[in-house]
Amino acid sequence: MTSKTSSRTLFRRAALATTAVTAALVLAACGGDGSSDGAADAPAASSPASTGAHNDQDVTFAQGMIPHHQQAVEMAGMAADGASSAAVKDLAARIQKAQDPEIETMSGWLKTWGEDVPSAMPGMDHSGGHSSGGGSGMAGMMDQEDMDKLSKASGKDFDTMFLTMMIEHHEGAVEMATTEKTKGRYGPATELADAVITAQTAEIKEMNKLLGKSGA
CATH class of the missing domain: 1.20.1260.10 (Ferritin, core subunit, four-helix bundle)
Incomplete structure (x- = not known):
């Protein structure tokens, strides 16, 4: 019972870690569409200005x-x-x-x-x-x-x-x-x-x- 419980806990932690890494990669990819690394928010902020x-x-x-x-x-x-x-x-x-x-x-x-x-x-x-x-x-x-x-x-x-x-x-x-x-x-x-x-x-x-x- 305890070994099953501990293996489930490990599995959940691994799944959570994978999810976190995936989320980080997705965010990085979105920010990467901007022309510079530190300006991940800039495209979103300036997109109304592009309408302008x-x-x-x-x-x-x-x-x-x-x-x-x-x-x-x-x-x-x-x-x-x-x-x-x-x-x-x-x-x-x-x-x-x-x-x-x-x-x-x-x-x-x-x-x-x-x-x-x-x-x-x-x-x-x-x-x-x-x-x-x-x-x-x-x-x-x-x-x-x-x-x-x-x-x-x-x-x-x-x-x-x-x-x-x-x-x-x-x-x-x-x-x-x-x-x-x-x-x-x-x-x-x-x-x-x-x-x-x-x-x-x-x-x-x-x-x-x-x-x-x-x-x-």
Whole structure:
């Protein structure tokens, strides 16, 4: 009886030891998939970041769309005092509400990627506008003269000027977003680009209708 018991105990210990060795080998094999020995945890930690892999187009999109959005928000802010139409004021408020968070989101991406975040107040910074370094990346941006005219307008003149300028501005944003959707790599950026295309295309239609009403 005692010899049987002791042989069973030995067998169990041997089985447990084999299991432990097997488990250790499996863990080592999993860790070995990483590029370095001490970084067994690194692949798991960075795998969400691999979803976040980005390319130059993603950087260009964020760096271009941030000042683009900032200018739209600046224009929308003028509507609170300048616009006479409740519909224009409502549209401007919606533009502000939608684009402010998107500016924060894209700024966060650029910081994470170690890239420069464009400075605020683009309407003031881009007084040379279209000709300086922005090119197609800044499609639809107003120059300083346009912004000055809008800031001085009021009533129905403001409404017409705001809608005309914002349609052009939105068309530029849709163009930029379409390029990102086609050539970008970073999932959240291409999703944002798709959202910009959908929302701003709808707003362009809305603004064209408002222009039609004001011109009637």
